[in-house]
Amino acid sequence: xxxxxxxxxxxxxxxxxxxxxxxxxxxxxxxxxxxxxxxxxxxxxxxxxxxxxxxxxxxxxxxxxxxxxxxxxxxxxxxxxxxxxxxxxxxxxxxxxxxxxxxxxxxxxxxxxxxxxxxxxxxxxxxxxxxxxxxxxxxxxxxxxxxxxxxxxxxxxxxxxxxxxxxxxxxxxxxxxxxxxxxxxxxxxxxxxxxxxxxxxxxxxxxxxxxxxxxxxxxxxxxxxxxxxxxxxxxxxxxxxxxxxxxxxxxxxxxxxxxxxxxxxxxxxxxxxxxxxxxxxxxxxxxxxxxxxxxxxxxxxxxxxxxxxxxxxxxxxxxxxxxxxxxxxxxxxxxxxxxxxxxxxxxxxxxxxxxxxxxxxxxxxxxxxxxxxxxxxxxxxxxxxxxxxxxxxxxxxxxxxxxxxxxxxxxxxxxxxxxxxxxxxxxxxxxxxxxxxxxxxxxxxxxxxxxxxxxxxxxxxxxxxxxxxxxxxxxxxxxxxxxxxx
Amino acid sequence: xxxxxxxxxxxxxxxxxxxxxxxxxxxxxxxxxxxxxxxxxxxxxxxxxxxxxxxxxxxxxxxxxxxxxxxxxxxxxxxxxxxxxxxxxxxxxxxxxxxxxxxxxxxxxxxxxxxxxxxxxxxxxxxxxxxxxxxxxxxxxxxxxxxxxxxxxxxxxxxxxxxxxxxxxxxxxxxxxxxxxxxxxxxxxxxxxxxxxxxxxxxxxxxxxxxxxxxxxxxxxxxxxxxxxxxxxxxxxxxxxxxxxxxxxxxxxxxxxxxxxxxxxxxxxxx
Numbered sequence: 001x002x003x004x005x006x007x008x009x010x011x012x013x014x015x016x017x018x019x020x021x022x023x024x025x026x027x028x029x030x031x032x033x034x035x036x037x038x039x040x041x042x043x044x045x046x047x048x049x050x051x052x053x054x055x056x057x058x059x060x061x062x063x064x065x066x067x068x069x070x071x072x073x074x075x076x077x078x079x080x081x082x083x084x085x086x087x088x089x090x091x092x093x094x095x096x097x098x099x100x101x102x103x104x105x106x107x108x109x110x111x112x113x114x115x116x117x118x119x120x121x122x123x124x125x126x127x128x129x130x131x132x133x134x135x136x137x138x139x140x141x142x143x144x145x146x147x148x149x150x151x152x153x154x155x156x157x158x159x160x161x162x163x164x165x166x167x168x169x170x171x172x173x174x175x176x177x178x179x180x181x182x183x184x185x186x187x188x189x190x191x192x193x194x195x196x197x198x199x200x201x202x203x204x205x206x207x208x209x210x211x212x213x214x215x216x217x218x219x220x221x222x223x224x225x226x227x228x229x230x231x232x233x234x235x236x237x238x239x240x241x242x243x244x245x246x247x248x249x250x251x252x253x254x255x256x257x258x259x260x261x262x263x264x265x266x267x268x269x270x271x272x273x274x275x276x277x278x279x280x281x282x283x284x285x286x287x288x289x290x291x292x293x294x295x296x297x298x299x300x301x302x303x304x305x306x307x308x309x310x311x312x313x314x315x316x317x318x319x320x321x322x323x324x325x326x327x328x329x330x331x332x333x334x335x336x337x338x339x340x341x342x343x344x345x346x347x348x349x350x351x352x353x354x355x356x357x358x359x360x361x362x363x364x365x366x367x368x369x370x371x372x373x374x375x376x377x378x379x380x381x382x383x384x385x386x387x388x389x390x391x392x393x394x395x396x397x398x399x400x401x402x403x404x405x406x407x408x409x410x411x412x413x414x415x416x417x418x419x420x421x422x423x424x425x426x427x428x429x430x431x432x433x434x435x436x437x438x439x440x441x442x443x444x445x446x447x448x449x450x451x452x453x454x455x456x457x458x459x460x461x462x463x464x465x466x467x468x469x470x471x472x473x474x475x476x477x478x479x480x481x482x483x484x485x486x
Numbered sequence: 487x488x489x490x491x492x493x494x495x496x497x498x499x500x501x502x503x504x505x506x507x508x509x510x511x512x513x514x515x516x517x518x519x520x521x522x523x524x525x526x527x528x529x530x531x532x533x534x535x536x537x538x539x540x541x542x543x544x545x546x547x548x549x550x551x552x553x554x555x556x557x558x559x560x561x562x563x564x565x566x567x568x569x570x571x572x573x574x575x576x577x578x579x580x581x582x583x584x585x586x587x588x589x590x591x592x593x594x595x596x597x598x599x600x601x602x603x604x605x606x607x608x609x610x611x612x613x614x615x616x617x618x619x620x621x622x623x624x625x626x627x628x629x630x631x632x633x634x635x636x637x638x639x640x641x642x643x644x645x646x647x648x649x650x651x652x653x654x655x656x657x658x659x660x661x662x663x664x665x666x667x668x669x670x671x672x673x674x675x676x677x678x679x680x681x682x683x684x685x686x687x688x689x690x691x692x693x694x695x696x697x698x699x700x701x702x703x704x705x706x707x708x709x710x711x712x713x714x715x716x717x718x719x720x721x722x723x724x725x726x727x728x729x730x731x732x733x734x735x736x737x738x739x740x741x742x743x744x745x746x747x748x749x750x751x752x753x754x755x756x757x
């Protein structure tokens with residue numbers, strides 16, 4: 001079996017072994033299928049539109065003044081996101097001169113001395129880019145909203161929230177938060193909506209007047225963009241520092257490229273090929289499957305690995321690992337625990353607490369996203385549940401008396417990232433972060449929007465502590481193994 | 487008014503809407519026998535969560551009425567309690583106490599109050615809880631399902647959507663089924679107008695020696711949310727005539743519980 005696995009791996013395109021970094025304007029062709037080694041195996045990207053000539057293509061071209069392209073922060077080898085290891089390697093390889101480290105958001109604050117690695121510490125140590133949100137928040141049309149809360153900066157080692165040019169009291173007031181880049185792949189699962197209504201607010205999802213389709217509500221950590229077009233416009237004006245308005249043809253080509261791109265782990269060093277013995281790992285199944293499907297008894301979550309379930313305890317290491325993955329899927333679906341004090345979950349009419357499993361929230365098949373707009377407060381960025389983060393800004397949000405407070409954290413909330421509330425201005429949305437795709441995880445640590453979990457095991461440990469689950473060591477290992485093959 | 491009630495009941499038999507259907511569905515969802523209505527009871531209490539483990543969402547909610555010391559099972563409402571917050575319980579008492587260790591109330595409306603109270607959790611203590619299944623008539627088909635419009639004829643219809651006390655939240659696995667029904671019917675029937683009347687219980691009443699009342703603004707926000715929902719479902723804004731009223735009168739909506747019926751939005755179409 002091992003020999004067969006290695007033969008398969010060796011037959012894959014040689015990007016596995018060659019340099020993996022994609023530079024803006026490189027002009028190299030983007031293959032129809034390409035694979036890269038990562039920490040636990042191989043991630044494969046499938047472009048259903050076939051090989052792409054990237055010369056002049058806006059996803060691969062430096063469109064703005066800082067030399068970056070979309071591809072800079074959405075690297076194929078990292079599942080179209082960016083791992084911390086890649087960031088650190090790039091700093092070493094370029095002495096910090098890669099456009100990746102552009103002052104605008106690749107440093108803790110643009111006003112800091114850019115030649116110092118300490119000015120890029122949040123990116124270099126945590127994989128975090130600066131996201132500057134306008135204060136007060138604005139509607140999608142750009143009109144200012146009257147926020148339901150005031151905001152104070154209690155602590156900010158980045159210095160940016162107190163900066164005269166980029167801070168909260170500057171001429172253009174901004175809140176700087178620091179987040180991981182989301183993967184620009186498998187996007188049909190991000191833009192799909194399974195049902196017309198949003199159970200968290202009881203209303204039908206809003207309609208996009210341009211397309212007649214509804215907004216899925218699942219783009220970006222704070223849902224500041226409703227469509228891939230809006231996301232591209234936002235990214236071009238901020239991360240790429242493109243001057244003026246976005247070119248419609250550029251937007252069309254960017255969205256077209258990323259919409260036909262699928263990626264997933266295809267090989268695991270312990271499990272072998274992830275699409276054999278009845279399993280459906282890898283990007284091909286993702287490309288073929290229907291998005292927006294809610295898990296159910298007919299469509300169980302992570303049924304892709306049901307064929308690996310075993311009644312016995314196989315001695316063979318590969319079979320044992322595969323059995324562990326299948327057990328992990330079962331734990332994910334069936335191991336219930338008390339979910340409590342989580343805005344967006346317990347604030348619906350299910351009650352607080354409510355007994356459910358991981359797939360209460362990660363309920364969309366194939367992606368593990370929330371089939372409804374996935375803005376929930378899992379506690380990753382907020383006191384009291386967030387892991388200590390002394391390198392991050394800490395904000396104090398105080399809800400005005402005439403508005404309902406954050407349902408579980410109260411009227412005064414300490415948070416490293418107000419999340420969705422920076423888009424809506426509402427107290428009930430403080431600390432909510434959009435659930436993201438679970439595919440290709442092995443290629444892009446660290447995890448959570450603020451990079452607070454360095455490993456997949458740390459993700460499990462966080463949830464175990466947050467919800468007092470009491471996972472056994474075996475359950476933790478099974479869940480970690482499951483997540484490593486997605 | 488009599489005609490209106492009859493129409494509602496008749497429609498209730500045809501479509502998944504209304505509080506009675508919700509309560510019936512809740513009973514069916516948890517495998518309960520449907521029996522004759524029991525005595526009604528309203529009280530305010532601090533909820534207790536009993537952590538029964540019988541699959542997802544299988545936990546029990548208990549609340550003791552201080553006026554008689556009876557512990558009730560208040561798990562069967564559309565809205566579940568929030569631990570650490572008092573609840574207003576309005577419902578009918580049944581004879582079932584096997585599932586959770588309290589006398590089950592059904593139909594039942596639970597409203598979460600802003601007032602806080604201690605957080606109480608009990609272990610299962612041998613009680614099984616109830617397996618949770620969502621009745622099919624409270625689940626809308628997927629967004630991409632091909633659905634035929636309702637067949638003609640299209641006589642004028644009315645609908646009502648109830649709300650929890652003090653809330654304008656459109657409750658999940660209840661409101662959306664009614665809103666979907668309204669929109670599909672209106673889009674097929676092409677009425678001249680759709681009247682949306684929001685109500686709030688502004689006059690107030692006494693429960694557990696405490697006076698409760700709702701602000702009139704709640705009537706407005708309830709009506710506005712229903713109008714917003716119908717617009718998002720494709721109903722032309724020009725059709726919608728939105729108004730709101732305080733001092734709501736009880737309407738014999740479906741389950742016959744008077745106070746919850748004052749917290750509602752009526753939707754009526756006309757040619």
